[in-house]
Amino acid sequence: xxxxxxxxxxxxxxxxxxxxxxxxxxxxxxxxxxxxxxxxxxxxxxxxxxxxxxxxxxxxxxxxxxxxxxxxxxxxxxxxxxxxxxxxxxxxxxxxxxxxxxxxxxxxxxxxxxxxxxxxxxxxxxxxxxxxxxxxxxxxxxxxxxxxxxxxxxxxxxxxxxxxxxxx
Numbered sequence: 001x002x003x004x005x006x007x008x009x010x011x012x013x014x015x016x017x018x019x020x021x022x023x024x025x026x027x028x029x030x031x032x033x034x035x036x037x038x039x040x041x042x043x044x045x046x047x048x049x050x051x052x053x054x055x056x057x058x059x060x061x062x063x064x065x066x067x068x069x070x071x072x073x074x075x076x077x078x079x080x081x082x083x084x085x086x087x088x089x090x091x092x093x094x095x096x097x098x099x100x101x102x103x104x105x106x107x108x109x110x111x112x113x114x115x116x117x118x119x120x121x122x123x124x125x126x127x128x129x130x131x132x133x134x135x136x137x138x139x140x141x142x143x144x145x146x147x148x149x150x151x152x153x154x155x156x157x158x159x160x161x162x163x164x165x166x167x168x
Contacts, residue, residue, distance in 0.1 A: 029057030
């Protein structure tokens, strides 16, 4: 089962505003599993996925996501992306948000799938745990920074001078 809190994989779009998605579980997308997703002014916390995307799974291929003014924390995934996971060829933008205290086997905070794109602006991604890319794992994918971000660790990408990396 996908989307323990909300499943919207085959709908045109999903918008979540000023909401808390918490304490759900699923085989993928513990909190949310959705294709074209907007999450604003919300908290995604304490969700569990035995597979991908403890907090949010942006899926299937080519999914789009926009996350702003949102906290993604305390989520876990058995494989990729404790906080968030993108699927291949997806584009997800994260603005003014915090991804903290999530856990996964790969990409504790965020796992960015092959040929997907993550865009950050004024966000904090720290304090997540994983043996491979504690905060962000973006191997074979693109990570774009529009500046003013704080990252604990990033695997698979280099960031511009306007960001702080290695912060715990």
